[in-house]
Amino acid sequence: MATIYDVAKKVGLSVTTVSRVLNNRGYISEATRKRVYETMEELNYQPNELARSLLRKQSNVLGLIIPDVAHPFFSELASHMEACAYASGYKILLCNSHLDPDKERDYIDMLKRNRVDGIIMGSHTLEVDEYRTLQRPLVTIDRMIDASIPYVASDNYLGGRLATQLLLDKGCRKLAHICGNLALDLLANQRDAAYVEAAAAGGVEALTYETGTNVFDEGEYRELVKQLFAEHPEVDGIFAGSDLMAAFVLQECARLGRSVPDQVKLVGYDDVPMASWFVPSITSIRQPIRQMGELAVELLLKQLAGEEVPPATVLPVELMERETT
Amino acid sequence: MATIYDVAKKVGLSVTTVSRVLNNRGYISEATRKRVYETMEELNYQPNELARSLLRKQSNVLGLIIPDVAHPFFSELASHMEACAYASGYKILLCNSHLDPDKERDYIDMLKRNRVDGIIMGSHTLEVDEYRTLQRPLVTIDRMIDASIPYVASDNYLGGRLATQLLLDKGCRKLAHICGNLALDLLANQRDAAYVEAAAAGGVEALTYETGTNVFDEGEYRELVKQLFAEHPEVDGIFAGSDLMAAFVLQECARLGRSVPDQVKLVGYDDVPMASWFVPSITSIRQPIRQMGELAVELLLKQLAGEEVPPATVLPVELMERETT
DNA sequence: TTGTAAGCGTTATCAA
């Protein structure tokens, strides 16, 4: 690869001058600028960002740690983040933690060694201290790790309430909430709190079924749904923690010959595109995934620019009523 | 962040020695090694990979260009690639081209400036020459750009044949293939070729409906499916280019009151996890996505190691028969 | 308007 020296030599100028036209700094004559550009073109010159980053102490790379891009929620989130970062001249280094603490720690160290400018955490399995000592801007998604770390989330409490209220309004008499493991301490846990309260207020019985702490495991999800219907066949309203889980509920209902929404009503969560692809299409609580991704990136960039950012950003959710209720 | 100088100073040795223990090179006394390690720990030292990469002319970063991680096929592919790269000490820089040539060119330049060691292309919208002059190892997924660029694909021809044959065996009398735009010149086009041949051999009429050249556009897909049924209501066998498209077919059939598989039989493609989540679950042609991802990474790493790699790697596909046929 | 030289944090070469 051509270096700035090659360009300088070929065009008969010093590297300083070439660097100047490259960065549009200081005074350079039009003629010189033109000649330099031409030469760069000829040599197919691409400035070495590693060298630049080393000098500037800024890499224009952001680290993204999520459980797994293969999960529809995170893949959509990642897609929007990438687009937003790209628009501001930043790149994304992709890390799938699989919720494995060793891997997550490893990734964090890797990101530090590579001097990423900031990190977005959509996964957290370590002790608070390991995040606090990170020495670089952080933003989390849907988790409050520490007061010093800004987070982006949607209104989980409202989401839980909307979902439950809808099931109540539709006349359900016995509810179940199938959700991720509450020990993971996500803000998503507020959905369950809201669910429990709303159900109590409505005078309706409310079960909660938690998955294990593994990252998305299809078999386990299916088992849980099976178990729920086996133990409580009289359940007639289900609030699922994701559209994915809702899909499994739909399938299990079909297997059991229970019609949705006639005998069982179902509300999913996230409103990933998939939710509207099923028959019946899945009623869901929409998280503004695009906004969440963009905001996370923006908050990170703001921190990099030395600006203050709010410690918490909670975006509104919306009930998307479809055919399962 | 602490530098190697800080460590050297604190431990009372030269940077050379510290560098040696860091890289496990040359002779160092056990005592020294131990003291150095301790000091690194104390200072929370993380070697600057930017500096290392600059010197070694090797960044241990791979570029991944795909249309969009939000698409289930690519998100799963990306997930496996990331895991495989990680296992070998490589990181992945994520780029969503959205099949936009300007963006793709931009990304390629960015990856060059950042001195990635190699690039995996799951998208290609530029002229062959732009790829040939890339000056670094490349591997493509499902596209043959040039004889000099190795590709990984699954057996599209066989996939097309298996799908078509199944529909014929099940007694379909009029087939339709809904697929991506054939002008994109993907190896996936072989599916259509196989489909046309197999249908002809079976003496059955075979339509082909192509989408536009946009990256996955839900509305467009739905329109296409609607159009197909409007123009040819007598179609009784559909071969969809992805499980996603198959889902739309399923939905449209429900809307039209045509039962699947009784009145219309349906085969999807890819066998992403989603395929088995629908009711009825979708019969699909399984691409070995994991293997494809891993192999692509491995082929790239082999090239980096200076080894010869086969110009073409075609993996087997498998018919996953489920409830839509 | 342009050039010289130091420095970013490493590793490799050569000496000691």
Add this chain to the structure above:
DNA sequence: TTGATAACGCTTACAA
């Protein structure tokens, strides 16, 4: 077994 120093490709005082 350890250390001094040049080099990687770039930017930026400081000079001219």
